[in-house]
Every structure is written in structure tokens, then in C-alpha cells.
Amino acid sequence: MTVEELWQLFPIQLSEHDPQWSAWYEDESSSLVRILGGNVARIDHIGSTYVSGLVAKPIVDILLQVRPTADIADVRGVLEGDGWLLMAxxxxxxxxxxxxxxxxxxxxxxxxxxxxxxxxxxxxxxxxDYLVGHSDAAAQYGELKRRLLVKYEHNRDAYTQAKTGFIRSCVDKARKT
Structure with missing residues (x-):
């Protein structure tokens, strides 16, 4: 499939916050820790599905930090064996x-x-963490995402790129606190 065909099959969708997303994360993170064992240094639920009240793509983002000694090729093999598909x-x-x-x-x-x-x-x-602690920023981010959905429903790269300035601004503010 071309990228354009993939974007048609998997358009950007936004949903109101679903408390079940936390349970999805808990189940999946437990599985990841079980299959990767000592390679796992830290695992976190990230992205908009973490932030209560924030509109989000119904996709749970997980940040998995591996130890410096972890062999990335081995980690990749274990994850692919568990049904994960490599994107990049x-x-x-x-x-x-x-x-x-x-x-x-x-x-x-x-x-x-x-x-x-x-x-x-x-x-x-x-x-x-900045969005969790700053409801005004979370609301602004939600509105930005709604506006961008109208423009970029079938272009994930452009949608992501258009959010970058807002995200960097929040990260910069978070670094200063």
C-alpha cells in the first residue's frame, strides 16, 4: 500500500476521553514487562489518552525505556514475536x-x-505532565487537534507536524518550572 492508501484506511479520528484507555495501558504494559523482563528500565502511558478530559486519537501511546545494556535488535525481535509491527x-x-x-x-x-x-x-x-497540570493548555491543545483534524484527516504527517509548535512551547514551559 502507498502512504496515501494507508492514510485512507487509517484516518485520524478523535474521541472524547475514555477511562478505559488507562486499563488498556495497564494490560499492555504488564505484558511488555513480562516479555522484555530486565530490559525494561521504565514504562509510561504518554500522549493524549493519558490526560483526563482531553480529546484524543483512540490510540494508547506507550513510552518504553530500555536499559543501556539492552540489545535493541533482540528487543525488536521479542516485540515482533508478540505481534507488534515495526513502523520506524x-x-x-x-x-x-x-x-x-x-x-x-x-x-x-x-x-x-x-x-x-x-x-x-x-x-x-x-x-x-504539563497538560495534566495546566488544564488551560490541555483545552487549547484539544481545540488545536479538532481544527487540524478537519484539515488533515487523511494526512498523519501533516497533522503531527502542525502540532509540533504547540508541543514544543509546552515542553519549553515545563522545562522552566
Whole structure:
């Protein structure tokens, strides 16, 4: 499939916050810790599905930090063996992006994005925590996402890029506090 065909099959969708997303995360994170064992340094629910009251794509984002000693190729193999599909990788930085819940017919009932990174200081956590602590910023972010959905429903890259300035601004503010 071309990227455009994938975007048609998997358009951007926004949903009101669903408390079940936390349970999805808990189940999936438990599974990840079980299959990856000592490679796991930290695991977090990130993204808009974490933030109560925030509109979100119904896709649970997980930040999985692996220990410096973890072999990324081995981690990738274990995850793929568990049904995760590789979306992108940067082996020299020890980074993998995988998903679960994308089917030939469209989205499954539960959809996940897994961001594997070396243990470190990640802005995804700063952004998440900033939105949780600043309801005004969360509301602004929700409105931005609604506006961008109208324009970029079938263009994930443009949708993501258009949010970048807002996200960076929040991360910068979070770093100063």
C-alpha cells in the first residue's frame, strides 16, 4: 500500500476521553514487562489518552525505556514475536516505533503505539505532565487537534507536524518550572 492508501484506511479520528484507555495501558504494559523482563528500565502511558478530559486519537501511546545494556535488535525481535509491527527504527540511537491494532480492514478495537527509547530524559513525559497540570493548555491543545483534524484527516504527517509548535512551547514551559 502507498502512504496515501494507508492514510485512507487509517484516518485520524478523535474521541472524547475514555477511562478505559488507562486499563488498556495497564494490560499492555504488564505484558511488555513480562516479555522484555530486565530490559525494561521504565514504562509510561504518554500522549493524549493519558490526560483526563482531553480529546484524543483512540490510540494508547506507550513510552518504553530500555536499559543501556539492552540489545535493541533482540528487543525488536521479542516485540515482533508478540505481534507488534515495526513502523520506524533508528538502531544507532536505540529507538524503535511499533504499533498494534492496525489490520487490513482498519483499526482493531484496541490500538497502541509503542515508542522504545534508551533510558533517558524524554520530552513526551514533560508534555504529558504539563497538560495534566495546566488544564488551560490541555483545552487549547484539544481545540488545536479538532481544527487540524478537519484539515488533515487523511494526512498523519501533516497533522503531527502542525502540532509540533504547540508541543514544543509546552515542553519549553515545563522545562522552566
Amino acid at each position: 527504527e533508528c538502531p544507532e540511537r536505540g529507538e524503535l516505533d511499533l504499533n498494534k491494532g492496525y489490520t487490513p480492514e482498519g483499526f482493531a478495537a484496541k490500538v497502541f503505539h509503542l515508542h522504545v527509547r534508551r533510558e533517558g530524559d524524554w520530552d513526551e513525559l514533560r508534555f504529558r
